[in-house]
Amino acid sequence: MAGSENEISKGAPPGLAKAEPKRELALASRSIHADDNVSAHRAVAPAMHVSTTFRYSDNPDDLGYMNNQDPSAPKDSHIYSRISSPNLTRLEILLSSLLNGPSVTYSSGLSAFHALLVRLNPRRIAISAGYHGCHGVIDLVSRLSGLEVVPLDCPASDLGPGDVIHVETPLNPTGEAADLEHYAKKARESGAYLTVDATFAPPPLQDPLVQGADIVMHSGTKYIGGHSDLLCGVLTVNPRLAGPDAAGGVDLHAGLLQDRIFLGSVMGNLEGWLGLRSLRTLELRVTRQSSSATSLVRWLAAEAADSSSLVSRAVDSVQHASLQPGAEAEGSWLRRQMPGGFGPVFAIRMKEEALARALPSKLELFHHATSLGGVESLIEWRAMTDKSVDKRLLRVSIGLEAWEDLRDDLIAGFRALLDA
Numbered sequence: 001m002a003g004s005e006n007e008i009s010k011g012a013p014p015g016l017a018k019a020e021p022k023r024e025l026a027l028a029s030r031s032i033h034a035d036d037n038v039s040a041h042r043a044v045a046p047a048m049h050v051s052t053t054f055r056y057s058d059n060p061d062d063l064g065y066m067n068n069q070d071p072s073a074p075k076d077s078h079i080y081s082r083i084s085s086p087n088l089t090r091l092e093i094l095l096s097s098l099l100n101g102p103s104v105t106y107s108s109g110l111s112a113f114h115a116l117l118v119r120l121n122p123r124r125i126a127i128s129a130g131y132h133g134c135h136g137v138i139d140l141v142s143r144l145s146g147l148e149v150v151p152l153d154c155p156a157s158d159l160g161p162g163d164v165i166h167v168e169t170p171l172n173p174t175g176e177a178a179d180l181e182h183y184a185k186k187a188r189e190s191g192a193y194l195t196v197d198a199t200f201a202p203p204p205l206q207d208p209l210v211q212g213a214d215i216v217m218h219s220g221t222k223y224i225g226g227h228s229d230l231l232c233g234v235l236t237v238n239p240r241l242a243g244p245d246a247a248g249g250v251d252l253h254a255g256l257l258q259d260r261i262f263l264g265s266v267m268g269n270l271e272g273w274l275g276l277r278s279l280r281t282l283e284l285r286v287t288r289q290s291s292s293a294t295s296l297v298r299w300l301a302a303e304a305a306d307s308s309s310l311v312s313r314a315v316d317s318v319q320h321a322s323l324q325p326g327a328e329a330e331g332s333w334l335r336r337q338m339p340g341g342f343g344p345v346f347a348i349r350m351k352e353e354a355l356a357r358a359l360p361s362k363l364e365l366f367h368h369a370t371s372l373g374g375v376e377s378l379i380e381w382r383a384m385t386d387k388s389v390d391k392r393l394l395r396v397s398i399g400l401e402a403w404e405d406l407r408d409d410l411i412a413g414f415r416a417l418l419d420a
C-alpha cells in the first residue's frame with residue numbers, strides 16, 4: 001500500500017500546486033479561488049479527508065522533529081489532525097484571505113473566545129452586555145486567573161498594557177453597531193488590545209481590522225457556516241501582530257496556533273470541509289441577507305410608528321443598525337464602519353411579554369429557534385436562552401427567502417396574534 005501511493009506521489013509533476021493569483025481579487029472571487037493552490041490533487045472540489053494521522057517520509061534523511069513536509073504539497077503536509085489537517089488548512093487559508101489577516105479556526109465560537117483569553121491573559125477585560133456565552137467563558141477564566149471584568153465604557157486610565165477591550169459589533173440581540181474607531185483610540189491610549197466579536201456582520205459588511213482591531217473573532221457557526229449545520233470559531237490576527245516582524249516582537253498568530261495544539265479545541269474534519277463549501281457563497285448570501293433584513297426593518301419600523309396599522313398594536317419598537325443615527329448619512333462613522341450594509345439580525349420589542357411569547361407560533365416561514373446566520377429565517381423569543389434579556393424581546397435572523405414573503409408571513413402572524 002505504502003509503496004504504491006509513494007509511486008503515485010513520485011510520479012506527480014513538480015509544481016502541481018497552482019500559483020497564487022497575482023491580481024488583487026474581489027471578495028467573491030477570493031472565496032472561490034484563494035485556496036486553489038493548497039491541494040496537490042487535480043480535483044476541482046476539495047476532497048473530504050477524515051484521517052487523524054499522516055504517514056511520514058520513507059527517506060530517513062527527511063525525518064526531523066515535527067517535520068513531515070511533502071514537496072508536492074507544500075501547504076498541505078500534516079502530522080496529526082489536532083495540529084493541522086487538510087480540510088482545516090484549506091479552510092484557514094481561505095478565511096485568511098476573506099478576513100484580511102492570518103486566521104485560526106476552533107471547534108466553536110466560544111472555544112475561539114476562550115483561546116483568545118488564554119493567549120492574551122489580560123488582568124482586566126472591558127466588555128458590555130451582549131452575547132451571554134462570552135460572559136460564561138470570562139467567568140471560567142476568572143476562576144483560574146483572577147481576570148477582572150470592567151465596564152466597556154470605563155475611563156482609559158482604568159486599563160493598562162495587556163488588558164483587553166472586547167467589543168461586540170453589531171451587538172446581540174439588537175443588531176446595533178458600536179463605534180470601533182472610538183474603542184481603538186481608547187485601546188491605544190491605555191496600551192490595551194482591542195478585540196472585536198464581528199459575528200453579526202461578516203464580510204463584506206465590515207472589516208474591524210480597518211478600524212484598528214488587534215484580533216477579530218467570529219462564531220463561524222453563523223454566517224461562515226451559513227446553513228445551520230456546523231460549529232466553528234475563528235480568530236483573525238491583525239497582520240501587524242503576526243509573523244516574524246510582529247509589532248512588539250510577539251507573533252500572535254503563531255502563539256494561537258501553538259496554544260490550540262494543547263487546548264485541543266480544533267474543528268472536526270467534516271466541519272472543515274463543510275466550512276469550505278459554505279464560504280464559496282459567503283458574499284452572495286450575506287449581501288442578500290443584509291438587504292432583505294434592512295428592507296424588513298424599514299417596513300416594520302414604519303408600521304410600528306403608524307398608529308393606524310396592525311403592527312403598531314403589538315410592536316413597541318424595532319432595533320437595528322439601519323435605524324441608528326448616522327445610518328443614512330454618507331461619511332458617518334456607522335457607514336464608514338459598515339460599508340457593505342448592516343447585519344441581517346434585528347430585534348423586535350413587543351408591547352407585552354405574552355405577545356413576544358406567542359408571535360413565533362403564528363409564523364409559517366420563520367422557525368422558532370435560537371442561533372442565526374443560516375439560509376433559513378429564524379425568530380426567537382430571546383428569553384428562551386438569555387436570562388438577562390427583556391422578556392418582550394424577539395430576535396430575528398433573516399435568511400434567504402424573498403423578503404416580501406417574510407413580510408407577508410409577519411403580517412399574517414400579527415393578524416392571527418391580535419385576532420386571537
Ligand SMILES: *Cc1c(COP(=O)(O)O)cnc(C)c1O
Pocket residue numbers: 108109110111131133134168172197199200219220221222231232233
Ligand atoms: C453564537 C455566538 C457566539 C458563540 O459561538 P458558538 O459557535 O455558538 O460557540 C459568540 N458571539 C456571538 C455574537 C454569537 O452570536
